[in-house]
Amino acid sequence: MELTEVELIKFISENRDVIVDEPFNGFTHNKMIFHAVRHKDSKKIFALVYVKDDKLFVDLKSDPSVASDLIEAVPYILQGQHFDKIHWLTVDIQEIESKTELANLIEKSYQLTKKL
Numbered sequence: 001m002e003l004t005e006v007e008l009i010k011f012i013s014e015n016r017d018v019i020v021d022e023p024f025n026g027f028t029h030n031k032m033i034f035h036a037v038r039h040k041d042s043k044k045i046f047a048l049v050y051v052k053d054d055k056l057f058v059d060l061k062s063d064p065s066v067a068s069d070l071i072e073a074v075p076y077i078l079q080g081q082h083f084d085k086i087h088w089l090t091v092d093i094q095e096i097e098s099k100t101e102l103a104n105l106i107e108k109s110y111q112l113t114k115k116l
Contacts, residue, residue, distance in 0.1 A: 042115040060109035
């Protein structure tokens with residue numbers, strides 16, 4: 001699927017009360033810019049958007065019982081790259097097959113990180 005960073009962040013944020021910031025970049029930007037999409041009320045991150053080697057990725061929270069199956073079965077879903085590798089997935093946006101599938105993964109991450 002072809003999306004830019006801006007389009008992906010907009011897609012993730014749609015119909016959700018969120019804030020987007022760059023908490024890991026500081027004053028001297030890293031080689032990669034990380035865009036954290038957070039719940040506005042709790043400030044918990046549920047998506048981390050970044051470009052690595054000219055490819056767009058998003059890290060999303062996942063249920064550990066589902067994450068390992070997805071990583072084994074789906075080639076564009078990888079073990080989490082920047083957070084706890086048991087609870088987070090990394091999705092290669094260029095390789096994902098549908099917006100519906102991406103929307104489902106985003107919604108699961110959103111719900112798993114929602115303040116109870």
